[in-house]
Amino acid sequence: MQVAGVALVGAGFIADYHLGALRRLPGVALRAVVSRDAARARACADRFGVPDAGTSLPRLLARSDVDAVLVATPDDTHEAVASACLEAGKAVFLQKPMATDSAACRRLIALAAARSLDLQVSFMHRHFEEVEAARHWIASGALGTLNSVRLRNATPGPDWGGWFFQAGRVAGGVVLQLGTHGLDLIEHLFGPVMAVSARTATLVPRRRLASGEEVVVENPDSAWATYRLASGAVVSHEMSAVEAAGCDRFRMEIYGTEGTLWLRTERGRLAAFAPRRLGARGWFMPALPEAPLGERHHRRWLAGLTGAAPREETAQAGLRGLLIAEAIARSSAAGGAETAVDAT
Structure with missing residues (x-):
């Protein structure tokens, strides 16, 4: 080996x-x-x-x-x-x-x-078992035509380092520190984002760190974005670093003409409502394999690194995330006007 x-x-x-x-x-x-x-x-x-x-x-x-x-x-x-x-x-x-x-x-x-x-x-979230399962559900046509997606990335925010709140060190604030996970999932699962309408805000202008130090928040801690996809579907994306509870990594709801998928919600890691595919109405919670956090992710990286599998194109995805984040900033500065995402 x-x-x-x-x-x-x-x-x-x-x-x-x-x-x-x-x-x-x-x-x-x-x-x-x-x-x-x-x-x-x-x-x-x-x-x-x-x-x-x-x-x-x-x-x-x-x-x-x-x-x-x-x-x-x-x-x-x-x-x-x-x-x-x-x-x-x-x-x-x-x-x-x-x-x-x-x-x-x-x-x-x-x-x-x-x-x-x-x-x-x-991009750790794309390697979660429920995300991989959702990709198969979508590719199989079980949901019909994709219409819309609701996505949330929310946490109480980092309290272990003041640099997270400095505009010169964390461009885009919550969008790039937390929302970047969601930006990757959107294009990974649903295809390119063509245009953005967004607002950002700093709702908590001063933060107290775990050390007791108080810092000024120089970048957005909250963002609300609507994305228009190349497919015609629409995605609503909330990003927050000021929620007491937050969500479990992310919360995603996927709505198609023939079915619905919920990921990491009160119905569990993955729940499907797809009567035509399943033959009955009601929610189905498929069993998912369990693996220690990060194992699938790093196994896949090593496979590409050593030539055991084709390499992922996550650098290109990283660039795409920055292009979308920059469009979010431009849209917010323009009062939420729809703003095109620059070409790669």
């Missing part, structure tokens, strides 16, 4: 998701964790049995036993860190959002192509 040497740059909240999944999978050797904070890097490495930890990215990139680097640093550092990795000949698995603007996404895609290196963006 081909073994991929993998290192992580960034030892924050999301590091546990990536390393927790990778350490369970065959065909991967976790080599090192790098962070600006040496103690945090060491603690993260020890937690997952990673042998090396440090603060030097150049030292990491000089290692011949590192084939790929997971980049899980703050949003405004993504382009610089990912570019350094690609320049050093390493494949890159980049935490979402891909970058702070679409121009940076294009530069990263061009650099990876010039070096013939794998560049992927981490």
Whole structure:
């Protein structure tokens, strides 16, 4: 079996998701964790049995036993860190959002192509079992013609780092920090977004972090967007980082002429109402396989990295998400006017 040497740059909240999944999978050797904070890097490495930890990215990139680097640093550092990795000949698995603007996404895609290196963006939700099942339901025609979709991404918001609320570090606020998951699911499941009508707002202008520090919120913490798809269907998308309870990762309702699918709602992870397909009226909750969080996601990434399966095109999806987010910002600035999404 081909073994991929993998290192992580960034030892924050999301590091546990990536390393927790990778350490369970065959065909991967976790080599090192790098962070600006040496103690945090060491603690993260020890937690997952990673042998090396440090603060030097150049030292990491000089290692011949590192084939790929997971980049899980703050949003405004993504382009610089990912570019350094690609320049050093390493494949890159980049935490979402891909970058702070679409121009940076294009530069990263061009650099990876010039070096013939794998560049992927981490979109965890598309690998949930219920999302994969929904894709099959939609492709099979069980729902008939798709008419509309309702999608919510909502959390209480991050309280572990003030940088999340700085406009210069998190472009788009809630849209790129949280809504980007939904943007990926929409095009992954339903096809291209052609135009957007949107409003954004900052509903809670000051936040108190878990540390007790109070910060000023410089970017939107709430957004409401309506997307017109190339298929003619319409999607309503709510994004909030100010809800006390939020939702379970996301909530999605899919409505077609012949049936309905609900994902991650009070009816469970997946519920279908499709009388013609099922032969009876009423809701059907299919059994779904259970896998540890992140296992399907990272198994798929490794398969593409090692050549065991075709690579996903998540970098292109990452660019698309930025283009839609930029259209949301333009639409909101224009009072909610319908705004075209720039061509890829």
